[in-house]
Amino acid sequence: MQFKMPIYLDATKVLLLICVLASPQGIRKATASNINPFRDAGLEDILALFGTRNTFNEFELACQVTINDLRLVHQLGQLRWSDFFSSLADARVIQRMYESTTFSYTRIDLTNQFKISGEINFLEAEKISMVPKETLRNPRALPGLLAVHVKEILKNWYLQGIFNLTRPDGYYEKLLDPGLTGMGCSVRATEVEGGAMKMFMAVAFHEIRRGGNARQRRNRHLAPKSGRFCRANCSAEQSCYSHVSRAQLTSRIGYPMSSVSNCNCIKAVDGATNPFCSDTCFVYCPLATNDEQKYCHGERWCRCSLPDNAATCN
Numbered sequence: 001m002q003f004k005m006p007i008y009l010d011a012t013k014v015l016l017l018i019c020v021l022a023s024p025q026g027i028r029k030a031t032a033s034n035i036n037p038f039r040d041a042g043l044e045d046i047l048a049l050f051g052t053r054n055t056f057n058e059f060e061l062a063c064q065v066t067i068n069d070l071r072l073v074h075q076l077g078q079l080r081w082s083d084f085f086s087s088l089a090d091a092r093v094i095q096r097m098y099e100s101t102t103f104s105y106t107r108i109d110l111t112n113q114f115k116i117s118g119e120i121n122f123l124e125a126e127k128i129s130m131v132p133k134e135t136l137r138n139p140r141a142l143p144g145l146l147a148v149h150v151k152e153i154l155k156n157w158y159l160q161g162i163f164n165l166t167r168p169d170g171y172y173e174k175l176l177d178p179g180l181t182g183m184g185c186s187v188r189a190t191e192v193e194g195g196a197m198k199m200f201m202a203v204a205f206h207e208i209r210r211g212g213n214a215r216q217r218r219n220r221h222l223a224p225k226s227g228r229f230c231r232a233n234c235s236a237e238q239s240c241y242s243h244v245s246r247a248q249l250t251s252r253i254g255y256p257m258s259s260v261s262n263c264n265c266i267k268a269v270d271g272a273t274n275p276f277c278s279d280t281c282f283v284y285c286p287l288a289t290n291d292e293q294k295y296c297h298g299e300r301w302c303r304c305s306l307p308d309n310a311a312t313c314n
Helices: 009-020 042-045 058-073 083-096 109-116 133-137 139-162 171-175 214-219
Strands: 002-004 022-024 105-107 121-131 181-191 197-207 228-232 239-245 263-267 273-278 281-283 295-298 302-303 309-314
Touching: 058 139, 058 171, 058 181, 083 121, 083 181, 083 197, 083 295, 121 139, 121 171, 133 139, 139 171, 139 181, 139 197, 139 281, 139 295, 228 273, 228 309, 239 273, 239 302, 273 281, 281 302, 295 302
Parallel strands: 228 263, 295 309
Antiparallel strands: 002 181, 022 105, 121 197, 181 197, 228 239, 239 281, 263 273, 273 302, 281 295, 302 309
């Protein structure tokens, strides 16, 4: 069984997207002349074909809001939603879903054309989780469940970067790339053995190319901006970050506000200090024995718990 929320495009755009983006192998081999009439068009020309939606399903909204909230703390531009980039992400998801089967899903040169030029970038993830039976029986509840997992994946990418645990594929850097202007997300899920759900997620980004060294431009934005976060550095390199909530980001007269009390080092009986942060937070506890317990993110609070030093978040 597969689960997919609808993308709201009219029939003409869906047909155009199929012609431009993808073709299942075995029906007819795609060529630039018979399937890509926009070979010489610019990306902005193609984007102009797609309108703007006013309604989003829960996981789409979670994807855009979470990314923009993280970027806001770094004083980076907010990303606009694009149905075109959502469709690109969906093509990527389908390709990942079927890459281990006999069915082959092929994207044609259009996507690669702009990916090579740096105008399109992708981030991808897969996750397996147990699904409540009532959710499987009630597809209307599925978008909410997917939204929770989307937030978790995005915040884990950010968390690994904020504590210098960044994956070698640079997910943290890409989330905070100042050259990004637009985005689209896609999530699909399949039911696997044991009542579990395997989720496939992709985010497609629109990047405006600028002069200079892209890595140097990004690096200037990797640290959160003063006044928009606090950090507690405690014993044994344990630490936590807290983002000042969106409602507190600017005062009525326009100046940034900080909430230093959101981050504290709590002293234990043995004299050691453990971090405690509230609001949107991320904590790193290197003394935890299990790697999976060394860091987490929370909406209300984060801390390194005693006596096992495991990261605990709520």
